[in-house]
Each structure stands twice: as C-alpha cells, then as structure tokens.
Amino acid sequence: xxxxxxxxxxxxxxxxxxxxxxxxxxxxxxxxxxxxxxxxxxxxxxxxxxxxxxxxxxxxxxxxxxxxxxxxxxxxxxxxxxxxxxxxxxxxxxxxxxxxxxxxxxxxxxxxxxxxxxxxxxxxxxxxxxxxxxxxxxxxxxxx
Ligand SMILES: [Ca+2]
Numbered sequence: 001x002x003x004x005x006x007x008x009x010x011x012x013x014x015x016x017x018x019x020x021x022x023x024x025x026x027x028x029x030x031x032x033x034x035x036x037x038x039x040x041x042x043x044x045x046x047x048x049x050x051x052x053x054x055x056x057x058x059x060x061x062x063x064x065x066x067x068x069x070x071x072x073x074x075x076x077x078x079x080x081x082x083x084x085x086x087x088x089x090x091x092x093x094x095x096x097x098x099x100x101x102x103x104x105x106x107x108x109x110x111x112x113x114x115x116x117x118x119x120x121x122x123x124x125x126x127x128x129x130x131x132x133x134x135x136x137x138x139x140x141x142x143x144x
Contacts, residue, residue: 001143002036010051016143017041019056019068023136026115029069030084033141039084040071041140043118045091049126056140058120065121067131069139072116074099074130081116095119095127103132 001007005018020032026040033039043049052058060066071084081089081099103111115133118140120126131137 005036005141005143006055008051008055010055011047013045013047013051015041015048015051017052017056018141018143020139020141023138024069025136026069026073026133026139029137029139029141030071033071033139036141036143038141038143040069041142042071042083042085042087043091043093044083044087046093049091049093052118052140053120053126058118058126060120060122063122065119065124065129067117067119067129067135067137069115069117069137070128071142072128073133074101074114074116076114093126093128095124095129098128099130101130 005016007016030040072081074081101113103113111132113130113132116130117137119129
C-alpha cells in the first residue's frame, strides 16, 4: 500500500483508508485516490462508517463542519446517487435537510450540489451533505 494508508480492522469491518488533508475538488480528489490504486471511500454500512469516524477522528471542535469527500455522486439523468464502483446507495446518513441538491450563497447565486462529503461538526456529530463538486475539501481514499 502507498504511504499514509491505515489498515483498520474492527469486528467484521476491514478497511484500508487514508485521510488527505490538502483540499481538492471532488474530481481531483478521485484522481488522487485512483493514482494510489484505489478510489474515494465507499461508506456502505453503518459499521464501516463508525470505524472510519472513530479511527480517522472525524470531528470538529467548532460549529464549522469539517468536510471530507467520499465516493458518492448524484447522476441527474438517472435521478440517483451512485458510488464510484457504480453501486447504488443503500445505507445513508444524511444530515437534516440533506441531500439538498442545491445551495444558495449570500449573493443569491445557486450552486448545484452533486458530490457527497462526510461532515463532522461539534454537537451534530458526523453526517452526510451533498456539496458543489468544484468546492475544495479534504478527502478519504480507500484501497481494497
Ligand atoms: Ca447539501
């Protein structure tokens, strides 16, 4: 495995993941993961999410959430979210009001939100939020 990956085993869950700190767009983040022989992380069970949340310490000490891209994206023409391996969404952990599909900034500009990030926030804990794919976030890669 490439440097920086951690092999985590807990119960039935076994994952090889790396948390990248340098913020990138969703597409650029995916390319980095692919160059490391994997993809953006697939969080398809609650058990796996719990392990990742604990071991990668996805929490924020402020009310400003920490966002980390995962391998989930919305495909408008198919009206569904798909993981990077093309599998459909089964387990999810959306935050309140998510997925919102759009976001309006203070100036009233509307952004389409098709890419999903794991969010960690003080008080709210860890939840999912769809965000603009061009926004730059840290990200989690997974090697099978
Ligand atoms: Ca959203």
